[in-house]
Amino acid sequence: MNRRIHVLATLPFTSEEGLRPLLSRDTLNILQGLQRSYLHRVNKTVQGTDLAAFNLYQLVERTHRDSSQALLHHYSSQAWNMDFWLQGLTSHHRPPLPALVQAIERDFGSWESFETMFSESAGAIPASGWTWLVQRQNGRLTIMNTYNAGSPMFVNMRAPVQANPKREEGGSFSALLGMTKPPVQEEQTADVVAPILALNMWEHAWIRDYGLDRDAYIRNFWKCVNWSRAAVILNLY
The missing domain is CATH 3.55.40.20 (Iron/manganese superoxide dismutase, C-terminal domain)
Structure with missing residues (x-):
């Protein structure tokens, strides 16, 4: 069984000072800490199961109707949502195309x-x-x-x-x-x-x-x- 290890994605902006004016450094650290926690729980939950080979999106897809996987759905969905949001932010704002x-x-x-x-x-x-x-x-x-x-x-x-x-x-x-x-x-x-x-x-x-x-x-x-x-x-x- 191939096991996929879910890790924190690299941010698309320099994070030492947060993302001004939206997020302070402390808030950004809290958000990334939550992401790590979600991913850790995902990795721990799927270990040794058939779900271990799936990426986050696939985990969300496969658990959203399964009440027995409610916690896994929560962790994987929160991690995916958080990553999608943060990846859509930038410190170099430009007008829309x-x-x-x-x-x-x-x-x-x-x-x-x-x-x-x-x-x-x-x-x-x-x-x-x-x-x-x-x-x-x-x-x-x-x-x-x-x-x-x-x-x-x-x-x-x-x-x-x-x-x-x-x-x-x-x-x-x-x-x-x-x-x-x-x-x-x-x-x-x-x-x-x-x-x-x-x-x-x-x-x-x-x-x-x-x-x-x-x-x-x-x-x-x-x-x-x-x-x-x-x-x-x-x-x-």
């Missing part, structure tokens, strides 16, 4: 409307969760929240699947997200979604730096988004 702007304006009316809707969705999470920009199977972009350790790829949006030619999955995309292809939902009315952008709304991501001012945390998020990565992911879908 025209192709991404066009897609956003097509589906949200304007870039300003998109940022407002995304920020309001994040602010509406009552406790712990994530806010996502996702692409639906019909090619359209939308915003959704998941709660606790929920990952958007496995949330049934209960929307009719619309005919849309599937794009080929590239090797670079698989390496980027650690996945093979979006899972096919069991229900015929399910809508497969693919994440483009994420924001961590768990308390540990903002309480130390912002106190109770979550709005300031959300505002600073926009100053650290790696729009080039978001555009690349959108193009690869």
Whole structure:
């Protein structure tokens, strides 16, 4: 049996001073400590089982409907979500590429409307969760929240699947997200979604730096988004 050891990914930015203005060094250290804890628990749980050969995405996919694997699902999903979020941040903020702007304006009316809707969705999470920009199977972009350790790829949006030619999955995309292809939902009315952008709304991501001012945390998020990565992911879908 081949065993995959899950380790902490290298951050795409220099972390000695945190990621200003979004995250202080102390908060970033806490977040990476949580990631290590999640990964340690994943490695310990799958050791000696058939699940030991799977990457994080595959573990999330295989455990999200299995109540007997609830803890493994939580740890693997939280680790995957955290990595996807942090990998989408940058200390060298650049304007979004025209192709991404066009897609956003097509589906949200304007870039300003998109940022407002995304920020309001994040602010509406009552406790712990994530806010996502996702692409639906019909090619359209939308915003959704998941709660606790929920990952958007496995949330049934209960929307009719619309005919849309599937794009080929590239090797670079698989390496980027650690996945093979979006899972096919069991229900015929399910809508497969693919994440483009994420924001961590768990308390540990903002309480130390912002106190109770979550709005300031959300505002600073926009100053650290790696729009080039978001555009690349959108193009690869």
